[in-house]
Amino acid sequence: MTVELRHLRAFLAIADEGTITRAAVRLRVTQPALSRTLRQLEDHLGVRLVDRSTHHLALTEAGRSFRDRAAAAVAAVDDVLTPGQGAGWPVRLGHAWSALGRHTVTLQRRWRQAHPGTPLELLRIDDRTAGLARGAVDAALLRQPVDLPDVRSVRLLAEARLATVPADSPLAGRDALTLADLVDQPIALNAETGTTTLGLWPPHAAPATVVSVANTDDWLAAIGAGRAVGVTTTATAAMYPTPAVAYVPLTDTPEVTVLLAWRQPPSHPAVPDLVALAQEVVRG
Numbered sequence: 651m652t653v654e655l656r657h658l659r660a661f662l663a664i665a666d667e668g669t670i671t672r673a674a675v676r677l678r679v680t681q682p683a684l685s686r687t688l689r690q691l692e693d694h695l696g697v698r699l700v701d702r703s704t705h706h707l708a709l710t711e712a713g714r715s716f717r718d719r720a721a722a723a724v725a726a727v728d729d730v731l732t733p734g735q736g737a738g739w740p741v742r743l744g745h746a747w748s749a750l751g752r753h754t755v756t757l758q759r760r761w762r763q764a765h766p767g768t769p770l771e772l773l774r775i776d777d778r779t780a781g782l783a784r785g786a787v788d789a790a791l792l793r794q795p796v797d798l799p800d801v802r803s804v805r806l807l808a809e810a811r812l813a814t815v816p817a818d819s820p821l822a823g824r825d826a827l828t829l830a831d832l833v834d835q836p837i838a839l840n841a842e843t844g845t846t847t848l849g850l851w852p853p854h855a856a857p858a859t860v861v862s863v864a865n866t867d868d869w870l871a872a873i874g875a876g877r878a879v880g881v882t883t884t885a886t887a888a889m890y891p892t893p894a895v896a897y898v899p900l901t902d903t904p905e906v907t908v909l910l911a912w913r914q915p916p917s918h919p920a921v922p923d924l925v926a927l928a929q930e931v932v933r934g
Contacts, residue, residue, distance in 0.1 A: 655727060657691040658720045660684055664700060665709055665717050718783040718798070725785030726917060740769040741920045744780035744787030746843035747866040750908070750928070751809065751885030757931045764927065768920050776843055776865045782911055788921050789912040793845050793883070796911060803911035804925060807932045809883035811903040814895050816876045822896035829881075829902055836861050838869050838878035845906050846881040870895060 663673040664684070674684045692699050699713035709717065749772060750757055761770040775781035780790035783798055792803070813827045815835075821827060829851050836859040839846055843865075848856045861878040863869045866886070872878045874894030883906045887897040910928050912921050 653691060653694050655724065657687055657694075658724050660687040661691055661699060661713075662717070662720055662724065664688060664707060665713065668707055670707065722783070722785030722913075729917075738767060738769060739918070740771045741789070741918045741924055742771045742773055742781075742787040743924065744773050744775045744782060744790040746774070746776060746778070746780045746793070747840075748883070748885035748889045749774075750791055750806070750932070751883070752888040753807075753931050754889065757928060760931060761924070761927060765920065765923065770924070778843055779911075780843075782913070785917065788916065788918040789910060789924055792909045792911050793906050795909065800914050801911055802914045803909040804929065806908045806910050806928060808905040808907050809885055810905055811881055811883055811900045812887055812897045813900050814870075814873050814880040814882050814886070814897055816873060816879075817894055817896050818876070819879070819896070821879070821898065824898055826899045826901050828900065830855065832879050832881070833857055835859075836878040838863055838872045838880040840865065840869055844869075845883070850881065850903060866890065 660673070660677065660679075663676050664670060667673040667676060670681050670684055674681045677684065679687075688700060695712075695716070697712040697716075698710050699716055701708045701710050701713075754772070758770060758772065773781065773787055775786055777783075778794070779796050779798065780792060781787040782790040782792075782796070782801065791806075793809075795803070813821070813832060815821045815832075821831060824831075833851065833855055835857065837846075837848075837857040838861045839848075840863050841847075848860070851857065861872050863872055869880055869882075870890060870892065873880050874892065881900065881903065882897075884897075885908075910925055912925065916922065
């Protein structure tokens, strides 16, 4: 049997929806037809991708591994077939939050000057790899390492951490803070893409209350409203200046390394130029 794009789309729909019923509605096919398509894909690969033992389907370990590769393959085909891609094909740079901080505008402007025929699209994608794993971007700015096949990365710079507190908090007027200064406050955490965890604090002296958020906008809103404090890097202070919060240096936390990652071989011919320019920009 020859695997076709419809087999990958069927598997991805099932993985996203969690049931054959919803996936069939999404794809506008019958449930028996969708089940047959999934079985054909599994037979071809020789592995079980979906555990059907419960009412709510779950991906097997092989299915979870295959999902990112299938998504990347489908995204690549969609890119190739998108009308207008023959001219001005954009190179997509993903980030989960704060892009390249104070260097972001410089990178965008210098890219436009050097590559006027190739747009640089800066995309915020709220997942751990900023869209790189599923092929939504050609390169990604990351603040935590990723373990993906055929992905290369370079270190761009290290960013100092800052405490982020409500503007009317007594802590806002301090010249510097320590983690101990935040321990009696609720802490806003983004478990999906953030670099802050309770592991920054000693086990016996961590904040007792966590306010979970899904993205940087929600994180800033929670802090600005006085519901929590947070820990971020200098990039967020550069990209999100706001009178609702104050950014204060933290003196006892490690820096955060910023990486630029891409697939090898690159999904866009301009990726090597982007890597070189990003390194040049952060060197000043």
